Structure formats: structure tokens, C-alpha cells
Amino acid sequence: MLVALVSIRVKPEHVQAFIAATLDNARNSVQEAGVARFDFIQQADDPNHFMLIEVFHSPEAQQAHRETPHYLAWRAAVADLLAEPRVGVRYLPIFPDQALWKYPDA
């Protein structure tokens, strides 16, 4: 299991378009078998800055995510909306137990 934190800075005039494209990607991503969570958050005091908290069951699942049509469509859709290249960093979970790294049943 691994956690990718992705920091994304968006051009101010494109924030709404970025949110729409990323919601579409998130909704599709959580349907992937290898995706445990796909949180999407906006900085409280800087609405042009976003983070994705992507939780994958394995490195292979992260690679599979990068080959999905929804990820490729998102990457193309947001390319011109970003103020700077996005930055992703990989982490390993310590707490909670791995079985809890998923969403509850709705």
C-alpha cells in the first residue's frame, strides 16, 4: 500500500475548470480495484492550491491508474490550467492499520 500526495497549483482564472475536471477523475479513480482512496482538497487560505491524497493498494495499482482513460483525459484537460508543474511525493502508511485505508460504505 502506498499514499501519493500530489500538490497542484492552478491559474486563478481556471480554478472552476480544474475542480470540474478533477472531480470527474476522482469519481472514476475510486472505481479502480487498486485505488483505496482518492481525496481531493483545496487550501483554505489559498484557493488556487489543491492536494490529492491518492491511496493505492500497490505500486502496480498506481501505475495502472496512470494508464486509465480517465487519468489520461484529466492530465490532458488540466495541462493548460496549472500555474506550475504538479509535484507528487510517495509515502508509506504507518497509522491506521492498512485495512482502514478505504472509504466507509456510503
Add this chain to the structure above:
Amino acid sequence: MLVALVSIRVKPEHVQAFIAATLDNARNSVQEAGVARFDFIQQADDPNHFMLIEVFHSPEAQQAHRETPHYLAWRAAVADLLAEPRVGVRYLPIFPDQALWKYPDA
């Protein structure tokens, strides 16, 4: 609801002590009524760097967390273990729906 991402850089010789103290804090924090999640992760390629993903039901819940005995004990225990001051940034959730910002039943 708000999400606090806290970046923490630890002196290499104190990593194990930091993990132990933070696990204790995390296990107590998730018992708080106002805490939805308290994820603790370690950077894959830099084991001296950690992130906390703290999800609170409200700003008041974050403040209440900061007054708990376990938080105060953690803050004191780790003060000399850190390589630099920790940095916390607040975010607002966009995805998923707020009802899903909690752990599943174990």
C-alpha cells in the same frame, strides 16, 4: 469539516522515538468525537519526513484536539526530536462527500 496536513521533519537518530510518540497520539486522537481521521505516513524515499492527515469535523474540533492531554503530551515528547518546526496547512474537502471522511468500521 477541515483537513490539516502537517509536515514534520525528524532528526534521523530520533525517528523511532518519534514514530512511537506519534502512534500513541494518533490512537488517542481517533477516539475524539471531533476527529474523523488521523492518518500518519512516512515519506518513501526520505524516512526522516512524515505527514499527518488530520480530518476534523469543525475548526472547534481542531481547537479541542489541541487541548487534549494526549496532544499536549505528544507536543512535549517530540519537541526535541524534530529537525525543524513542523508546518501545518488547512484544507477544505472537495471529494469525496463529507459523510465518507471517516474510517470504515474495523
